[in-house]
Amino acid sequence: MQRTEIAPGIYWVGAVDWNVREFHGHTYTTHRGSTYNAYLIVDEKVALVDTVYGPFTDELLTRIRDILPVEKIDYVISNHVETDHSGGMPGLMKLIPDRPVYCTARGRDGLFKYYQQKWDFHPVKSGETLKLGKRTLSFLEAPYLHWPDSMFTYVVEDAILMPNDAFGQHYATAARFADEVDQYALYEEAAKYYANILYPLSSLVVKKIEEVQKLKLPIKMIAPSHGLIWRKDPTQIVLKWLAWARGEARDEVVVAFDTMWGSTEEMAGLIMEGLKAEGMPARLFKMSVTDRSDVLKEILYCRGLLVGSSTINRDILPTMAPLLEDLRGLRPVKKVGAAFGAYGWNGGAVSSIEKRLNEATVNVALPGLSLSWRADAAERERCIEFGKAFARKLREPAN
Ligand code: FEO
Numbered sequence: 001m002q003r004t005e006i007a008p009g010i011y012w013v014g015a016v017d018w019n020v021r022e023f024h025g026h027t028y029t030t031h032r033g034s035t036y037n038a039y040l041i042v043d044e045k046v047a048l049v050d051t052v053y054g055p056f057t058d059e060l061l062t063r064i065r066d067i068l069p070v071e072k073i074d075y076v077i078s079n080h081v082e083t084d085h086s087g088g089m090p091g092l093m094k095l096i097p098d099r100p101v102y103c104t105a106r107g108r109d110g111l112f113k114y115y116q117q118k119w120d121f122h123p124v125k126s127g128e129t130l131k132l133g134k135r136t137l138s139f140l141e142a143p144y145l146h147w148p149d150s151m152f153t154y155v156v157e158d159a160i161l162m163p164n165d166a167f168g169q170h171y172a173t174a175a176r177f178a179d180e181v182d183q184y185a186l187y188e189e190a191a192k193y194y195a196n197i198l199y200p201l202s203s204l205v206v207k208k209i210e211e212v213q214k215l216k217l218p219i220k221m222i223a224p225s226h227g228l229i230w231r232k233d234p235t236q237i238v239l240k241w242l243a244w245a246r247g248e249a250r251d252e253v254v255v256a257f258d259t260m261w262g263s264t265e266e267m268a269g270l271i272m273e274g275l276k277a278e279g280m281p282a283r284l285f286k287m288s289v290t291d292r293s294d295v296l297k298e299i300l301y302c303r304g305l306l307v308g309s310s311t312i313n314r315d316i317l318p319t320m321a322p323l324l325e326d327l328r329g330l331r332p333v334k335k336v337g338a339a340f341g342a343y344g345w346n347g348g349a350v351s352s353i354e355k356r357l358n359e360a361t362v363n364v365a366l367p368g369l370s371l372s373w374r375a376d377a378a379e380r381e382r383c384i385e386f387g388k389a390f391a392r393k394l395r396e397p398a399n
Pocket residue numbers: 080082083084085146147165225226
């Protein structure tokens with residue numbers, strides 16, 4: 001087993017999950033797998049920062065044993081309760097049951113509730129430190145990045161930030177460092193991770209990043225708990241997160257729709273023509289054949305969002321519901337939207353989309369476009385005009 005020493009005396013001892021294709025239950029696809037990163041810091045005292053998802057416990061223990069006996073670990077640091085990082089705790093703590101576990105107070109409560117074990121919890125607050133010898137660990141509470149219990153661990157002398165879920169990506173590779181992999185794929189995964197997990201927490205992301213920036217901590221490396229480690233200009237991912245959290249996006253449009261007999265699809269194509277005529281870049285997704293978590297990543301990149309659906313039972317097609325439901329929970333930042341769709345004897349889809357976009361905090365900037373059966377010549381023109389009008393609306397300073 002090849003050792004990965006990310007800095008002198010600091011080892012990656014996590015696991016690569018090449019096969020995981022769905023995360024958080026079945027809510028989010030991970031086409032490129034993921035990793036569960038844990039770090040072993042060997043000094044006069046030995047600390048383990050985080051564990052792995054439960055089924056990978058043996059891999060964690062094998063990697064630790066390749067460096068030193070597990071019994072040599074003096075401290076266990078749990079940055080986050082969620083089981084993809086704490087699942088290895090029961091197996092680990094069976095071997096070292098009396099070792100102190102450092103976590104936040106909420107982390108202690110969560111770990112106890114999950115595992116019902118009376119480990120020797122040491123709740124910490126921001127600014128508290130733990131001396132290992134030459135090295136010092138400094139803790140920074142980071143509530144809601146990703147759960148209320150979350151915290152960051154900072155290795156002071158090495159200037160390494162271990163922020164757990166923050167700045168991660170679901171990307172399984174043989175490499176461990178971000179500068180060793182395909183950059184397009186890396187940032188695609190980082191963006192998808194942000195869009196699908198962090199969007200509703202964006203105001204807290206901005207606050208926490210600004211707080212860390214004010215501390216003026218030197219940061220040579222960011223070692224998250226998923227994916228690749230950022231060592232070459234690590235602030236690049238911090239600035240990306242800041243931009244995403246502030247709603248900075250391109251003047252481009254996602255058109256997401258589904259259709260029953262093709263009329264709404266025809267409308268979508270004509271709207272695309274209108275957008276193109278105004279020089280507005282746009283991308284089209286038919287939701288019955290598209291992975292919605294990929295579309296959410298596209299929505300992160302684009303300020304404009306047009307959503308279309310045929311009407312069924314006075315409402316949207318069921319194939320549109322998962323995307324709109326996700327958007328309602330994720331509340332994407334500073335998006336401008338509008339709705340369109342065709343209907344038979346009754347409408348309903350367009351008003352339902354508008355209601356759902358409003359609930360998702362999308363600024364519905366244009367009255368929806370609804371037409372019966374199939375667009376005639378005049379209505380085809382209206383669809384093209386709708387695309388043009390939306391492009392112009394998106395460019396208005398207020399939007
Ligand atoms: Fe990777 Fe919030 O767990």
